[in-house]
Amino acid sequence: MAKTATGKARSYDPAKVRAALAAQTEALRAAVHRLCGDPAAAALLERPTRLGQWRVRQLVAHLALQLAWLPNNLDQSPQGRRPLGLTAWVAEVGSLAELLDAGTQAHAAEDFAGGPAAVAAGFDAAADALLALLDGAEVRDPQRRFEIRLGSMTLADLLVTRLVEAVVHADDLAAALELPAFPHDRFALASVCRLLADAFAAQQPGGAVELRIPPFAVVQAVPGPRHTRGTPPNVVESDPLTWVRLATGRQAWAAALDAAQVSASGERSDLAAFLPVMA
Structure with missing residues (x-):
């Protein structure tokens, strides 16, 4: 798991x-x-x-x-x-x-x-x-x-x-x-967000990006330098329904960014290549 x-x-x-x-x-x-x-x-x-x-x-x-x-x-x-x-x-x-x-x-x-x-x-x-x-x-x-x-x-x-x-x-x-x-x-809704976040972390193991879906889930994923202390250098944050739509292919990454439904900071924070999690 x-x-x-x-x-x-x-x-x-x-x-x-x-x-x-x-x-x-x-x-x-x-x-x-x-x-x-x-x-x-x-x-x-x-x-x-x-x-x-x-x-x-x-x-x-x-x-x-x-x-x-x-x-x-x-x-x-x-x-x-x-x-x-x-x-x-x-x-x-x-x-x-x-x-x-x-x-x-x-x-x-x-x-x-x-x-x-x-x-x-x-x-x-x-x-x-x-x-x-x-x-x-x-x-x-x-x-x-x-x-x-x-x-x-x-x-x-x-x-x-x-x-x-x-x-x-x-x-x-x-x-x-x-x-x-x-x-x-x-x-x-919380359980689905958490499962899809965990599946993302399992498919893209690593610690370069911290994915936050408040108030339900936080996971670290994506290969690269692992964050250990302080503010992570690469952070993606989304509301629960936007994350569900991104993770299941209902919404495109670029469209969510353009609509300010997801925020992404850091050079490794572009998740477009890793989505959807559940096709």
């Missing part, structure tokens, strides 16, 4: 992760219901998103798939795949883009092809399945392992990946619908 700026391995309290995932899921449900209850819902579902060819309909279908993954795979049998940690998942999940796209398109065509009421009902089914599970005894063993395409993950880590899906795609939904802001659960 990646180290924080203090050198300690990052951990996520399973109970807090479950509570955050439940809160983020309910916030998403409320957003989907507002969307589907809008008089212009049919047109809004066909709006483009920043995710290639996906429309809002496909985005909602994908969110439902991701939220329902654990309930749908609760009874799977172990397959002995290699252990997979969180920072490795961030680095490798992009390799599944074609498979995820195919699954999303099929789910949208089969289960989310109806009108707005049917879309809301389909999302409700996925959300209800996850929320019921989060309240049950089946998720009380954080070391229980689940098999995904990339490897074998502990339940504790798998639930953090669901936070990533719920936060990143909630921001995608807000962008597509031109909403002023999405009411992210604070712990969910």
